[in-house]
Amino acid sequence: MTSITSNPITKVLIANRGEIAVRVIRTARELGYRTVAVYSEADADAPHVQMADQGVCIGAPAVGDSYLRSDKILEAAQRTGADAIHPGYGFLSENADFARACEAAGLTFIGPGADAIELMGSKRLSKIAMIEAGVPCIPGYEGADQSDNTLIAEAKRIGFPLMVKASAGGGGRGMRLVHHERELAEQIRTARSEAQSAFGSDELILERAVIEPRHIEIQVFADNHGNCIYLGERDCSVQRRHQKVVEEAPSPFVNETLRTAMGAAAVNAALACKYRGAGTVEFLVDKDRNFYFLEMNTRLQVEHPVTELVTGQDLVAWQLQVACGETLPLSQDDIRLQGHAVEVRLYAEDPRNQFMPQTGRVLRWDWPERKDFRVDHGIAEGQVISPHYDPMLAKLIAYGKNRQEALRKLASAVTDTTLLGLNNNRLFLENILRHPEFIAGNATTAFIEQMFADDDSMSVTQPSALTLATAGLIYFQRGVAQSPSGYNWRRSSPKSYVYDLEFEGEHYRVSLKDDNDHFSISVGEETFQLELVRWNHTHCTIVYQQVREKVCFAFDGDSLALDCGTGHFLFTDLTHAPAVAALAAGSGQIKATMDGSIVAIFVEPGQTVFAGDTVAVLEAMKMEHQLKATLDGVVESVSCSVGQQVKSRQLLVTIASGDGE
Structure with a gap:
């Protein structure tokens, strides 16, 4: 195809963080573009900052003070002389106002036009547009009347099970599967709350639930010259809470006939909104290979690497070429999946x-x-x-x-x-x-x-006895390595040691007998014979039942991080620590499960609660986490307030047992 460059770019600011910022910087630098990283105070030493040619701090750690501040990002572009902005995914990548602000500032937004972002950013409006464009859609309700009464009436018309979805959302946030009418009002309330918190809009749509579907998405690409193609499909069916876990290309379920039909529908969807750049049209596909429009993501997807590997193309490079005004590098007939x-x-x-x-x-x-x-x-x-x-x-x-x-x-x-x-x-x-x-x-x-x-x-929520035995051996060997005689230290006769290890509030006693790198280690009623054949500060090699295995570990003070193949465990050595009475399960002390912000409190002192009642809601890592009472009783104290930032394990609510204990 003929290359028509009308919008030259020399320096790209990446308005994102983490792996996608690193990914964009890598291709941009390979193509000769200078790069600018923006970062919050929490990300000052992050890899994307170290990798970019320049960096600008744009605020405090909270996203509302940094990565969602379009004014600070535009100021960073002006300060560094960047002439284009790549939004990555998440944050402002699908924010139409941000795209317009970039254009108003004379910057090239490496993505679709603001009107396409705005249309496809609304599940309600995009579904209306797709129905008009002839793209198959799931029956449901996408009306403007958002009152609870209307949503409940429409849900009854659609029938159960059904999906309640945030119109402006994605990633499973503000999405609820409702099986029964009695659940509906509460699920609408929680979906609205989560949607408002995550996307700034509590608008919802309803859709008939497609039970046990495949989640298949089509990668599309369009330029400013009327060209639009699709680059095969990705199967994203393995999900947890509507968030993708595994993605693959091509799909093991899609045949050539279905691929062609879905590809044509995806291209029609892109053309209907005058699309430009990389986009993904997502479909649900039932067991009979009927497919239905789900949404369009107006950005590069997290899972774009699988498409790159089966097509041999660099999609970030394509984004940059299209943003410069060039035509697509390939036509539809040129695309081969290998x-x-x-x-x-x-x-x-x-x-x-x-x-x-x-x-x-x-x-x-x-x-x-x-x-x-x-x-x-x-x-x-x-x-x-x-x-x-x-x-x-x-x-x-x-x-x-x-x-x-x-x-x-x-x-x-x-x-x-x-x-x-x-x-x-x-x-x-x-x-x-x-x-x-x-x-x-x-x-x-x-x-x-x-x-x-x-x-x-x-x-399996607790470490196995073998994992505990391995942890005891590693603690012992670290002590040997730190001794004055180091690794050459040997004893003429076996000597016994006892370790008190803690994992997530549980205490474990590990008894170890050392006989020059041959160890007899007891945990409870089990005893293991282990041989240590190699050791350094990052891993060791252990023989158990005549099989050698390499075990990786890391220390942080008296804490040991260990993964023996049965999961990640973080132990603390309490052998020489003063005795502390551990809180029993169901103690009535409700603590923060992680660092975050309190978004709701449902109890007050003197109130009677029952085990399982939600007493507060903690927001962290873009998700809401319900904190529940662990016993029946009366609220004794509330030690937090709505909007407060709290630390992991911080005491929030105390409940006095109702049995007088």
């Missing part, structure tokens, strides 16, 4: 604790350097993961000549990836990739709920 690619999202969250987002310091971050294995990330060892941002830390992607090879490569690489210092979903991802039903290509959006709900990565 091989298979799979991506998983590594999150700072604890699958053992209902996927609660995690905060803390990254003590160890490492992954295997292998052919066809790609890691997109924006974290570094020593970095503190704060409660202010989305908990996604990295994307792990593998490519193979077919699906089986890609899955095998990715599962192996995920196993060998190390993230220590805060609980994460690495084991959860590994076990999904090795699950027979997923390998067979049978996973729908109901996969995790129906086929994976009892997986050990979510159900």
Whole structure:
């Protein structure tokens, strides 16, 4: 195609953070563009800041004081002489006012026009537009009357189960699946609240629930010259709470006939809103391969790497070319899908604790350097993961000549990836990739709920005796390494040691007998014979039952971060600490589950509550977390207020037991 450059760009400001900022900077620099990072005070030493040519601090850690401040971002562009802004995804990437402000400031917004963003940013208005464009849509209600009475009446007309969705939302926020009419009013209330908090709009739509569908999305690209094509599909069916966990291209469910039909519908959707740049049209597909428009994301998707790997194209490079006024690099007939690619999202969250987002310091971050294995990330060892941002830390992607090879490569690489210092979903991802039903290509959006709900990565909440024995050995060997004689220290006869280890409030006694690198270690009624054959400050090699295994670990003072293949555990050595009475479960002390902000309090002193009642709501990492009473009783005190920033484990509410104890 002929290249027509009418809007030259020399310096790109990336209005984002984390892995997507790093991703954009990498391609921009390869193409010769200078780059500018913006960052909050919490991100001053983040990788994207270190990687860019220039950086500008735009405010305090909270997103409302930094990454959502369009005025500060535009000022940073003016200060550094940037002539284009790449919004990444999230934050202001789908904010029509921001796109218009960039244009008014004489800056090139690397994305679609503001009118397209505005239209597709509303699930209600976009669905109306798609119906008019002939794109298949799910039956529902997308009317302007947003009163509770109207929504309830329309829900009864549609029938149950149905979906309540934030019109301005995405990522599962402000979205509720309602099975029964009795749940509806409360689900509308919570969806409105979460939508208003996350997107600044409490507008909702209703849709008939498509049960156990596939979530298939089409990557589209358009330029300013009337060209629009699609680059195949991505299967994003494996989800948890409507948030994607695994993405792959092509879909194991889509045949060529369906791909062509969905591709044509996606292109029609883009043309209907005069689209420009990278976009994704998302569909739900039922078991009979009927497909329905879900939404259009007017930006680069998190999962774009799998499309890049099967098409051999750099989509960020395409974005930059289109933003410069050039035509698309390829026509529809030029697009070829070769091989298979799979991506998983590594999150700072604890699958053992209902996927609660995690905060803390990254003590160890490492992954295997292998052919066809790609890691997109924006974290570094020593970095503190704060409660202010989305908990996604990295994307792990593998490519193979077919699906089986890609899955095998990715599962192996995920196993060998190390993230220590805060609980994460690495084991959860590994076990999904090795699950027979997923390998067979049978996973729908109901996969995790129906086929994976009892997986050990979510159900085993305490460390195994072998993990505790390994932790005891590592604590012992660190003491040896720190002794004056170091590693050459040996005893003529075995000597016994006892360690008191703590994990999430539980105490464990580990008894160890050392006989020159051969250890007999007892935990409760179990005894393990372990041999230490290699040791350094990041990992050791242990022989158990004649099998050698490398174990990675990291210390932070007296805390030990350890992942033996059964999940991430953070132990504290209390062997020499003064005795402290631990709070029993159901003590009545309601504490913050993580750093965050109090958005609602439902109790007051003197009020009677019952176990399971929601007493407060904590907002952290873009999600609302309900804090519930652990026993029946009377509220004794409330130690927080709405809008207050609280720290993890901070006491919020105290409940006195109703049984007089």
